[in-house]
Amino acid sequence: MKKIGLLLAIIFLLVPTAVFAQDAITLDTSDERSFSDTVLDEVDEDDNPVIDIDDNSVYVDGPKKRYKDKHSGPFIRAPKETVETEEKTQQRSGIIDYDPTHGAPSPKFFLFDVISKTAKDVYNLEIERTDVPAALLKDQLTFKMEKGPLENVHIWTAIQSNFSTTIPERGDTDSKFDVGLINILIDGQFKGGKENFRIMLDPTHRSSHLPFMEPFFQDLYIETHRIAHTSILVGNSRPGVGIEGAQSPYTLAFINRSQISRNLANIRKFGVRVRGDYSLMDYDMGFYSSSTNFTAFFPGHEFDAWMNIKPLGKTDGRYGKLVTGGGIQSGEKHGMHYYLTGAYAGYEYKRFWTKFEYARANGSNGGSGLTNKRSQGLFVTVAYHLTKKLEVLARYDQFDPDRTVRNNNQREYTLGANYYLKGQALKLIFNYVYCQNDNKVDSHRLMIGSQILI
Incomplete structure (x- = not known):
């Protein structure tokens, strides 16, 4: 077998397979004309057409032409680089x-x-003010209306979250991540600029057994400004009970409100509200249904009133900003009466600010629910802006949930720092809280939070 394979290889190398010439294909090199030569000479041009490929025919169907001389060039030519016209592109x-x-x-x-x-x-984006909320994408998410009664609509979102670790002096450490709030807001202004409305939805998941739809609609009101220095609001809003109790959650200095604010206030009710703002004073008063979060249809009535005096209102801020005020809340729900009084004092000067607030209640209908307990509390906060973006602050907060019970005070000592990357629209928060309780175990709490307004 090896000899046969070697013999075939020698024969393959010795026999020429083809000889290519420029003018013709030749299979026999002898002087006599072979049969193959005769056949090739008799082939007509029409039997073996050669196509001239147009430059444009590489991408589109173009005219096809034969070479006049079939031996005048190669069978295939590379297309030339051409610039396509705008129409073809x-x-x-x-x-x-x-x-x-x-x-x-x-x-x-x-x-x-x-x-x-x-x-x-x-x-x-540069946002320097921290006393008012501002959204990162306000310009991009504000839509101007050419038709209809609305002039513009602004849609934005607020998200607050925090991670906390609670270390009791006796017991196990507890760590958790909490989404404080997720708010979707729709602010609209009617043509003429005298009326506006707000719809605020709150899909925040809560660990309590509160039905999802009850707190889902938060702010839901329409407001008019046709009277100078005065606004009239109709709908669901946060009543002006105390300064911090009525404050927007997006401008709070700490992750949590003070104890009097989160227990006695910070709840929305449906009613008619009148607010006024002048250089030397402002006020906030309203008549409401005592129902909270649309849980019942007018189970009772409530009247809230608060007034602030601004002694330095005519000095253009040369000596700072001083505000003192007080107010009352009186209402009835399902036959239970409640009454609250409060007082406030606050001062701001350049990078420094401080505020003090006190509240005393004989029954209440606030964030902790309807109760007939006689409670009271106070807090004082001191803060200083080290830079435009970095703020350090401290708060002393005391609350007695029931004055009829001795040794029942709850005290919170808080140290904090706020870093305003883009004002209140994007900020980082750090809080250390020492919780001192008369009848419970004391604890330490570390909290790191963030806020973003889109």
């Missing part, structure tokens, strides 16, 4: 604003371009 892309330099649609058709521009705008 549009036909290929199917998009009117086709960018031939990139060979693809213009970047403005991609979501990435929108995100990149928005991120750049947010990065360059």
